[in-house]
Amino acid sequence: MKSLILSIAFSAILFFPPGLATNDSGSGSGRYSRCRCLPADSCWPKPSEWASFNASVSGSLIAVKPVASPCHDPAFDQAACEDAKANYTLSVWRGSFPGGYQQVNFETSAVTNETCYIDTPRSSPCGQGNVPVYAVAATSPTQIQNAVGFARDKNLRLVIKNSGHDYLGRSAGRGSLQIWTHNMNNIEFSGNFTPEGCKWKKSEEAVTIGAGVQLKLLYSALKDKGKTAVIGLANTVGAAGGYIQGGGHSPLGPWKGMASDNAYQFTIVTADGKHVTANECQNSDLFWALRGGGGGTFGVVTSATIRTFPDSTAIVSNFNATIPDRDQFYSFIADFHGFLPKLSDAGGSGYYYIFYETNSIIVGAFFVGQSNPNATEALFAPLLQKARGYPNSQVDWTQLPSFPISVGIDMSLTGTDVTASNSLLSSRLISRKFLESADGPKKLCDVFKTLGPNQNTVFIGHIVAGGQVARNECLDSAINPSWRKALIHLVFARGWETSTPFQEQAIIARNMTDVETPILAALEPDMGAYMNEADLNERRWQEVFWGEEIYDRLLSIKAKWDAEELFMCKPCVGSENWDAESICRK
Structure with missing residues (x-):
């Protein structure tokens, strides 16, 4: 039912453990080299070593290619290309390949200037980009253990992937070996x-x-x-x-x-x-x-x-409104955000989408554990009346009969999530206290007005906090503490066409990180962001994703369980010690 419509860091003084050699010229040959071994390096495993490794993982080693490669020479395959073009934007299809990622930009590499797009001519180059070179299609822990041991002994960049549903691209990696867990379906x-x-x-x-x-x-x-x-x-x-x-x-x-x-x-x-x-x-x-x-x-x-x-029952309410006058639209959006604490108190959750270009909002609200549609309709009645009171407004309200949760969600997951965009996300958690404040909703609308004109922004609100999320504040885990104060998780995206040069892509990304994200973050400087749906290039990511106390604890656990930092991605715990590709230590 929900899908995202749009789908570079702190430097630290590197402590070199005893025996760690540095190799400023690039990848070295030992486990303590400064950089991981890449295919062009002399330390890259020989074909015989790959063959031996393949035998150790029961023949599950796969040479990985970008999903658009059948549409390009020299690997052109008419039938496979037609299949790729027909299914290229479908998340389940993309996730069924080790080289498929939810967002195409994570399949490309600005470092090597490599892309492999579905909409470019057959004769255009199809580069490996950030798609891993090999993958182990694991079906058992033993295969994974052997893959981890091989990557550790051969000093390889290692990534872990299931479906590639990752808005920060952590399961991609140039020149890497991938552990593909996709088939472990027990x-x-x-x-x-x-x-x-x-x-x-x-x-x-x-x-x-x-x-x-x-x-x-x-x-x-x-x-x-x-x-x-x-x-x-x-x-x-x-x-x-x-x-x-x-x-x-x-x-x-x-x-x-x-x-x-x-x-x-x-x-x-x-x-x-x-x-x-x-x-x-x-x-x-x-x-x-x-x-x-x-x-x-x-x-x-x-x-x-x-x-x-x-299993429990749930009710889903859908509310769509278009208000032609922009000032009136944003006045209503402020009222809507002021309404959200009441929605939460009534057991509501869900998602909403704010479209700058059309002055529209779409809301899908879930009421879990409830079966009385009259109560939910009464809750929305004042908001509906407000929307309908604006001249020329168009307001639609529908509500489904109550249904068992897992039955309804199972039916809604049809495998047709649209993906394959070139985009990056930005986000922040917004607290209940902020939305309840006298001027909080208006300040949030001012941010919408400021950011909205750029690429006709779609803001995606996730009403997924509050309630038991807040009541679990005493539960001791590594989750961002801001979740316990939040009521909504707010996201927007910035994207580009496949024809956009890497230099222009970088400008778009820097503007989001250095200009736009701070505007949203300034609303509540002490609130953080959800690390799975956030700006890949967040400047203060340690603080924003976890906070200082939790991050320090995570660093100590990382040092205990992975002292050589075999498992590394950006922005992940310890990645301040590595370059943006997690290939070379700083």
């Missing part, structure tokens, strides 16, 4: 799950999911069991991956908390190649970090066990 329900070693904890209802399980598959399984769980609302979100490891928002969040709040246990392959269990009772520091510290940072999660609940 789902196991338990009516009396107790975290391993936690003999004092009572048994709970739970589901254990493999690292490749995506939401459509999980919701279908939940529906069949009469259960539901706090997970996201897009086809290609991988529940066990960066989604839950980054916190994981959901329209069910105000009802039962963040996805990470509902995690019982993880199994994970760590940098030393061990396959360990992390929960409250063993490896508890790692368990703490995996609930909010970010994906691709501490290891390769092979499974996650999360709380399930008996």
Whole structure:
């Protein structure tokens, strides 16, 4: 039901551990070299070494190509090209390839000036860009352990990918080896799950999911069991991956908390190649970090066990308004944001889209655990009356009958999420206190007015905090503390066409980071951003994504579990020690 319509950092003094050699000329040949080995380097594994490695992972090694490569020479393939053109923008299709990413710009490389676009001539170059060179199509933890060991011993750039649904592109990497968890789709329900070693904890209802399980598959399984769980609302979100490891928002969040709040246990392959269990009772520091510290940072999660609940009912209300006069439109938008605390108190959650170009707003509100449509309609009545009172306004109100949560969401996930944009996001969490203040909604509208004319901005509001998310403030995890004060998560995007040169792309990105994002951030300087849907080039990302106290704790856990920083991405814990590509240490 929800999809994003639009879909470079702090420098630190590098501490060189004993024995760490520096190689300013580029990639070296040892594990302690300054840079990772790339295909053009002498240290890159020989064909015989790749063949031996492939045997160790049961023949699951794949040579990865960009998804548009069949449409270009010398690999042109008429049938494959036609398939690619027909499905290029569909998230599920893109996610089914190790070289497919939700946003095309993460498949390209400004460093090597390489692209591979679907809409350029057959004769135009198709470069590898940031698409990994090889991938291990893992189906078992043993394969992942062998891949981690090979990358560590050969000093390779290592990335982890399920579907490529990542607005910061952390699962892409130039010259890298990818661990592709896409095929680890096991789902196991338990009516009396107790975290391993936690003999004092009572048994709970739970589901254990493999690292490749995506939401459509999980919701279908939940529906069949009469259960539901706090997970996201897009086809290609991988529940066990960066989604839950980054916190994981959901329209069910105000009802039962963040996805990470509902995690019982993880199994994970760590940098030393061990396959360990992390929960409250063993490896508890790692368990703490995996609930909010970010994906691709501490290891390769092979499974996650999360709380399930008996399925409940929900009501969905849809409210669309177009108000031709721009001043009147923004007056209404201020009223709408002032209304959101009441919506939250009534158990509401959901998403809204503000379109600058058309003076329109689209709202989809969820009322989880409720079945009385009269109550929700009465809640919206004053807002509807206000909108209809403006001259020439167009207002539509519809409401679906109550339905079981997992049944309704399963039906709504049709595999047709539109992706394949060239874009970057910016975001901020907005607190309930701010929206309740006398001038907060108006100040927010002033930001909309300032930023709106650029690319006819679409602002996407996620009403996914408050309620149980706020009530879980005493839960000790690595999640950004701003989530406990927030009511909405607000996003906007900046994009470009495939014809836009890399130099112009960089100008767009810098303007968003250095000019536009600070305008939004100035509303509440102490509030942060959701690390999974944020500006890749956020200047104060450590503070914005976690805060100083939590970030320092995450750094110490990173040093314990991954001292050589095998798992590295941007902007991830410890990445201030690395360049923008996570290839060379600073």
